[in-house]
Amino acid sequence: MNDIDYIKIKYSSSLDSVKVDVDLSSSDEGTYFMDYGVQNMYEEIKGHAEISKKDSQRINDIINNNKIPIITKGLFGLDGHTVEISLKYLGNEVIYCWWVSPNSEWKPLEDLIKIVSKYLPFDLYD
Numbered sequence: 001m002n003d004i005d006y007i008k009i010k011y012s013s014s015l016d017s018v019k020v021d022v023d024l025s026s027s028d029e030g031t032y033f034m035d036y037g038v039q040n041m042y043e044e045i046k047g048h049a050e051i052s053k054k055d056s057q058r059i060n061d062i063i064n065n066n067k068i069p070i071i072t073k074g075l076f077g078l079d080g081h082t083v084e085i086s087l088k089y090l091g092n093e094v095i096y097c098w099w100v101s102p103n104s105e106w107k108p109l110e111d112l113i114k115i116v117s118k119y120l121p122f123d124l125y126d
Contacts, residue, residue, distance in 0.1 A: 013081040072103040
C-alpha cells in the first residue's frame, strides 16, 4: 500500500479559463487511481483513471525521497496559471500553491503533477 492517503491537485488558468481538479487515492494493489474534472468556458469533462504501477512508484519516490521546504520565494502575476497540490497522510496535510512555475525547491511537486497530467484528457504541460 502507498504511504499517502490522498493527493489533490487544482490547476486554474486565467489565459484560457480552464480549471482542473484531480483527486488521487491509493489502491490496495500499490497503485493510485484518480477522479478528475476539467472545465473550460464551453464544457465540463469528468473522468476516472488508474495510474500505472510504474508511475505510481515514481509518485511515491518523489514524495518519499525529496526534502521540500515549507515555504519558498515565489512569483505572482495575473496572466498565467496557478497550481495547488495537497498531500494527506493520516491526520497530517500539507498544501503547496504557486503561480506558473514553482521555485526550484518545489520542482519535485511539479514533476509529480506532470506524471498525473499524462492521465488527463490533455496534458497540462504540453
